[in-house]
């Protein structure tokens with residue numbers, strides 16, 4: 109007989125302790141909390157996570173793609189498994205909660221299950237996915253992407269801005285690149301469902317006064333690389349009207365990116381993150397600029413029309429300044445809806461616990477995008493103070509994290525019993 113999910117009460121002190129311990133492992137040279145993919149602090153934090161998983165009673169291994177997988181064996185060994193988890197890498201100078209809450213919250217849930225002698229029917233896999241955050245290789249969610257079979261051999265030949273090859277970075281981190289490509293789960297393992305607990309990273313829950321968000325869909329991401337080719341000239345002598353200034357054309361493009369983001373009817377955002385201007389001398393008119401930007405939306409139709417409109421506007425503006433521009437878009441991930449069934453289970457779990465919830469879209473991307481290729485997927489959000497994230501000020505109240513773990517546990521118990 110399974111206990112009521114209400115009796116599984118995550119311990120705030122234990123969660124707080126784990127969050128604090130993990131937060132200690134960070135790059136001392138960078139601001140905020142920095143554990144970027146393949147870095148030494150990330151390696152150290154993964155060792156710590158691994159040992160915490162073992163202490164929580166999980167059977168732990170690192171798969172070919174570098175994901176740390178802790179298995180809580182169920183009663184029925186052949187039954188399709190349940191999966192939960194998140195990530196423990198961070199952006200440069202990020203916060204303490206993005207990703208960490210989903211991994212450490214899942215561990216607290218496992219401890220609760222074990223302490224209450226609750227045996228699930230199916231195996232529960234708790235995963236710390238490798239390298240979720242965006243990186244210089246232009247691919248986020250490397251670990252879950254590999255599991256879903258979305259990482260291909262050509263991706264290993266991608267290079268970062270220092271000219272390092274992704275395949276070589278895997279090797280230096282102790283992962284065989286062939287093993288990374290071979291780590292696809294769908295071939296070997298039937299899955300019952302995936303549910304991820306995460307901080308919202310936006311302001312909606314706080315604005316609406318709801319402690320829980322049930323995710324409706326995760327935004328698609330289109331990344332832009334625009335290369336502007338103007339002409340280098342003497343900055344003191346070339347008359348203004350005769351210049352072909354690549355940086356001025358790029359500046360127009362930055363404003364066009366913002367305008368498109370502001371024009372989305374449902375949900376959409378657009379951000380320019382980097383301009384690299386050459387030659388970069390005070391007395392030379394900028395000759396070339398590389399501009400990196402992205403657009404995101406859960407509205408697929410808007411996203412594809414907005415990328416086309418933006419490309420046209422960038423070209424037209426550049427032409428006006430006598431600058432050539434090459435515009436390239438690449439899809440990081442397409443927008444993915446959450447499963448209706450998992451949505452129903454999560455919201456039903458919150459209702460049963462008497463916890464208010466709101467249906468919200470996710471503008472941030474998650475490993476859940478790729479897990480959705482393998483099984484029904486859902487996400488549980490907890491509020492982020494001031495909607496802030498990817499910065500040292502990122503904060504989520506412990507009480508909200510505890511509530512999130514309660515809803516996660518109730519969701520897992522309900523999904524475990526369901527057959528399909």
Ligand code: GLV
Nearest residue numbers: 241242471472473
């Ligand atoms: C990851 O947090 C992303 O949304 O890029």
Ligand code: MN
Nearest residue numbers: 206207240474
């Ligand atoms: Mn995250």
Ligand code: MN
Nearest residue numbers: 199206241498
């Ligand atoms: Mn993030």
